[in-house]
Amino acid sequence: MRHSDFKTALTDHAAKLFLGVLFGAVIIVALLNLLVPADSALHVSSYTVTLLGKYLCYALLALALDLVWGYCGILSLGHGAFFALGGYAMGMYLMRQIGDRGVYGNPELPDFMVFLNWDQLPWYWHGFDHFGFALLMVGLVPGVLAFVFGWLAFRSRVTGVYLSIITQALTYALMLAFFRNELGFGGNNGLTDFKDLLGFSLQADGTRVALLLASALALGGAFVLCRWITGTRLGRTVMAVRDAESRARFLGYRTEHYKLWVFTLSAVLAGIAGALYVPQVGIINPGEFSPLNSIELVVWVAVGGRATLYGAVIGAILVNYAKTVFTGVMPEAWLFALGGLFVAVTVFLPQGLVGLARNLARKKKQPDQEAHHEPA
Numbered sequence: 001m002r003h004s005d006f007k008t009a010l011t012d013h014a015a016k017l018f019l020g021v022l023f024g025a026v027i028i029v030a031l032l033n034l035l036v037p038a039d040s041a042l043h044v045s046s047y048t049v050t051l052l053g054k055y056l057c058y059a060l061l062a063l064a065l066d067l068v069w070g071y072c073g074i075l076s077l078g079h080g081a082f083f084a085l086g087g088y089a090m091g092m093y094l095m096r097q098i099g100d101r102g103v104y105g106n107p108e109l110p111d112f113m114v115f116l117n118w119d120q121l122p123w124y125w126h127g128f129d130h131f132g133f134a135l136l137m138v139g140l141v142p143g144v145l146a147f148v149f150g151w152l153a154f155r156s157r158v159t160g161v162y163l164s165i166i167t168q169a170l171t172y173a174l175m176l177a178f179f180r181n182e183l184g185f186g187g188n189n190g191l192t193d194f195k196d197l198l199g200f201s202l203q204a205d206g207t208r209v210a211l212l213l214a215s216a217l218a219l220g221g222a223f224v225l226c227r228w229i230t231g232t233r234l235g236r237t238v239m240a241v242r243d244a245e246s247r248a249r250f251l252g253y254r255t256e257h258y259k260l261w262v263f264t265l266s267a268v269l270a271g272i273a274g275a276l277y278v279p280q281v282g283i284i285n286p287g288e289f290s291p292l293n294s295i296e297l298v299v300w301v302a303v304g305g306r307a308t309l310y311g312a313v314i315g316a317i318l319v320n321y322a323k324t325v326f327t328g329v330m331p332e333a334w335l336f337a338l339g340g341l342f343v344a345v346t347v348f349l350p351q352g353l354v355g356l357a358r359n360l361a362r363k364k365k366q367p368d369q370e371a372h373h374e375p376a
Contacts, residue, residue, distance in 0.1 A: 084284070
């Protein structure tokens with residue numbers, strides 16, 4: 001991996017366009033929220049800022065899945081687990097920041113522990129009163145879980161639908177575990193009632209805008225990182241493993257090592273997305289581990305276009321915007337609409353919206369080339 005590879009990933013046309021649109025839109029939204037009066041037609045509400053921030057977290061999660069599914073051929077149905085673990089790590093930090101401002105006024109124990117008659121803080125909660133430690137756990141916990149799981153699965157050469165089922169079983173098992181009150185993570189209610197982050201109120205407009213900007217920076221940085229990886233020799237080897245793993249193994253490549261590396265990195269990115277998501281929505285509960293969430297994530301990537309990176313981002317934002325609209329107008333019909341969308345994309349748009357746009361651009365370009373080469 002050379003410095004020139006990273007420079008190319010940062011300066012190529014697609015990356016510059018993506019980053020320009022991303023940061024341009026976020027800066028405009030931030031300015032319209034902070035500087036334009038609330039009674040103006042141009043004002044962007046704090047609700048919209050939070051909603052956009054949530055979409056960007058979902059986009060980062062979709063980007064993480066596209067890296068491992070689109071470029072490595074691993075269809076993970078458990079990435080929601082890594083997202084939720086990163087969210088819980090941040091939620092534990094936010095709970096420790098409440099202190100004696102909770103309902104029961106206990107400076108050490110979160111309210112749900114006082115309610116359940118816990119007499120001391122569990123050992124695995126220690127350290128989460130420090131922001132740096134929480135940030136470390138945001139990446140370390142999902143990364144270690146993905147590494148251990150991937151080492152066992154890829155070493156045993158579990159592939160295809162069997163691997164997908166195992167990843168889904170993993171997230172389902174974690175969901176059942178986190179629902180238990182005795183585990184010490186809030187049980188069914190999860191972690192909520194957060195007050196502030198680094199001393200700044202989570203209800204303040206400035207904090208919401210700062211979280212939006214942090215989400216955009218994380219998404220932009222992850223996009224450049226993934227684009228760099230896929231453009232290097234490592235990325236080309238990973239794609240070779242995706243397309244012909246047996247041949248790559250025959251040529252001497254330890255394919256399980258490449259798959260494990262990409263899978264672990266993808267899990268860390270998913271954990272970062274979860275950590276940014278929690279302070280913006282104000283809650284994290286075991287429902288985030290639901291296998292349905294991981295399946296929905298696959299739909300986002302498929303709609304946008306697999307193995308494109310920016311297609312995953314587009315798919316995540318469009319599908320979640322549609323979800324926001326449909327769940328407000330026809331909440332009972334959303335799951336049917338989501339299932340129909342996945343079937344339609346699979347049958348009619350196997351390359352997603354990005355693939356459709358590329359095909360249309362190619363067809364438009366061909367007549368122009370034919371006209372240019374036509375003899376006078």
